Amino acid sequence: MEYQTEGICPICNQRAMLKCNGCKQQFYCKKEHQRQDWPRHRSTCQPWEIRESSELGRYLVASRDLNPDDVILSESPLIWGPALHSDQRVCVGCGKRCKSSSTRCTKCLWPACDANCPGLTDKHRHGLECSFLIKARIIPRCDVLLVIRMLVLWRTKSKYWRSIEKLQSHEDSRGQGTDAYEETMNIYGHIKRFLPDDLSGEDIVHKICGLIEVNALETLPPEGCIAIYETACLLEHSCLANTRHNFKIDDKGRPRIIVKATCSIKRGDHLSTMYTHALWTTRARRAHLLETKYFSCHCKRCVDPTELGTHLSTLKCPHDKGLVLPKDPLNFDSQWGCNLCPGILTASEVKQFIDKLEEDVDEIMYEANKDKLINLLSRLTALLHPGHQQCITVSHSLIQLLPADNPKKAELCKRIIETTKTLDPYGARLALYTAVALRELSTCSGEDRKRLLSEAISLLQYEPENSPGEKLRILIESEL
Ligand SMILES: [Zn+2]
Ligand SMILES: [Zn+2]
Ligand SMILES: [Zn+2]
Ligand SMILES: [Zn+2]
Ligand SMILES: [Zn+2]
Numbered sequence: 376m377e378y379q380t381e382g383i384c385p386i387c388n389q390r391a392m393l394k395c396n397g398c399k400q401q402f403y404c405k406k407e408h409q410r411q412d413w414p415r416h417r418s419t420c421q422p423w424e425i426r427e428s429s430e431l432g433r434y435l436v437a438s439r440d441l442n443p444d445d446v447i448l449s450e451s452p453l454i455w456g457p458a459l460h461s462d463q464r465v466c467v468g469c470g471k472r473c474k475s476s477s478t479r480c481t482k483c484l485w486p487a488c489d490a491n492c493p494g495l496t497d498k499h500r501h502g503l504e505c506s507f508l509i510k511a512r513i514i515p516r517c518d519v520l521l522v523i524r525m526l527v528l529w530r531t532k533s534k535y536w537r538s539i540e541k542l543q544s545h546e547d548s549r550g551q552g553t554d555a556y557e558e559t560m561n562i563y564g565h566i567k568r569f570l571p572d573d574l575s576g577e578d579i580v581h582k583i584c585g586l587i588e589v590n591a592l593e594t595l596p597p598e599g600c601i602a603i604y605e606t607a608c609l610l611e612h613s614c615l616a617n618t619r620h621n622f623k624i625d626d627k628g629r630p631r632i633i634v635k636a637t638c639s640i641k642r643g644d645h646l647s648t649m650y651t652h653a654l655w656t657t658r659a660r661r662a663h664l665l666e667t668k669y670f671s672c673h674c675k676r677c678v679d680p681t682e683l684g685t686h687l688s689t690l691k692c693p694h695d696k697g698l699v700l701p702k703d704p705l706n707f708d709s710q711w712g713c714n715l716c717p718g719i720l721t722a723s724e725v726k727q728f729i730d731k732l733e734e735d736v737d738e739i740m741y742e743a744n745k746d747k748l749i750n751l752l753s754r755l756t757a758l759l760h761p762g763h764q765q766c767i768t769v770s771h772s773l774i775q776l777l778p779a780d781n782p783k784k785a786e787l788c789k790r791i792i793e794t795t796k797t798l799d800p801y802g803a804r805l806a807l808y809t810a811v812a813l814r815e816l817s818t819c820s821g822e823d824r825k826r827l828l829s830e831a832i833s834l835l836q837y838e839p840e841n842s843p844g845e846k847l848r849i850l851i852e853s854e855l
């Protein structure tokens with residue numbers, strides 16, 4: 376990537392060589408003019424810059440040192456709409472879930488929250504596609520709306536399309552024979568009528584579905600929607616990400632993303648987010664990333680067989696209760712070995728074993744019966760490390776059912792809190808999950824109730840409005 380070495384000073388319009396250290400994009404002729412321009416430049420001075428490599432494509436690095444909570448970027452989406460695999464009825468105007476199944480846009484007859492929803496006529500929202508939908512006469516299906524929106528941008532040669540087009544779509548990995556291909560053909564079949572007769576629309580639909588799958592972020596608010604952002608989509612994945620983000624509806628009704636630093640970030644550090652679930656095992660996270668983002672994670676957590684000492688994937692050896700860990704966690708076919716005996720399990724044996732356990736856990740968790748959960752947990756801990764994902768999941772349900780005087784309760788809470796704090800040290804992903812455990816622990820005798828509840832409140836401070844996290848925060852505040 377090339378860097379500019381000179382520009383024009385905004386104060387005197389002269390040739391300028393002095394670069395702003397923050398954004399590296401604004402030039403000044405001299406220090407004095409830079410100082411003079413700062414009140415104006417402050418709001419646009421970005422703390423990030425885009426770099427490019429063959430392995431990562433385009434990515435973001437910090438262009439100056441950042442402190443926790445510093446805003447890194449804030450931008451409105453290039454495009455947004457209902458999630459691709461969603462079967463929910465979402466208003467085409469505002470993205471809110473529809474309460475009634477009979478309210479519709481009076482022109483195109485697609486679902487709406489209210490016939491007077493302001494988003495229906497707004498050109499940044501439904502106004503964009505309504506006239507196209509009237510002509511195309513496609514049976515309304517919310518999960519294809521975003522693809523249609525992007526086709527409108529493409530057909531109208533919108534400036535938004537030019538930015539979207541630059542993002543990765545990985546069509547080469549989404550060819551015939553893949554699930555992605557089948558899903559795309561299903562969407563293509565449904566919206567074929569929308570495509571102009573003189574063009575083979577198949578290629579563009581494949582590109583659009585790739586762009587959505589690889590780049591779109593789930594928004595909240597609105598719930599159930601996804602959005603593509605010009606810069607935020609360049610954040611690379613790490614299982615130990617250094618940013619968090621939330622959403623705010625902007626003045627045009629779109630979900631604006633705000634990305635903040637979770638920790639101190641040094642100038643030149645890569646800026647990262649997490650595109651998968653923090654409480655999934657390394658095998659599950661890496662498989663999901665490879666399948667949906669075509670990306671192989673090599674972060675500190677992924678290369679560590681113990682997952683940073685949490686033992687989220689670790690099994691117990693049936694012979695000697697030793698720890699059974701993958702020999703190479705970055706290899707899906709790796710053998711698993713015991714740390715006490717020469718016993719070996721193949722990758723597929725481990726997968727079968729875990730899949731079977733997961734089925735049992737899902738079934739019993741669904742019932743949420745205290746005694747059944749206690750039984751299940753004791754069965755699991757005979758086979759798995761107590762920090763294993765399945766044990767943590769069951770424990771988390773169980774602590775909410777156990778009375779405060781149960782001798783096991785505090786121990787289970789502490790194990791959960793220790794695990795989530797290691798895997799998500801800044802509460803960017805698991806704040807609600809951890810806060811629930813902190814609150815349960817605070818009821819146990821001998822615990823510092825006030826400290827634990829205050830900690831839970833502080834973890835929940837970033838939760839979106841009206842979310843379960845915010846509701847819990849308000850409840851705990853009233854309890855304190
Ligand atoms: Zn100047
Ligand atoms: Zn600057
Ligand atoms: Zn609406
Ligand atoms: Zn309409
Ligand atoms: Zn990783």
Ligand SMILES: [Zn+2]
Pocket residue numbers: 692693694695696697713714715716717718
């Ligand atoms: Zn063993």
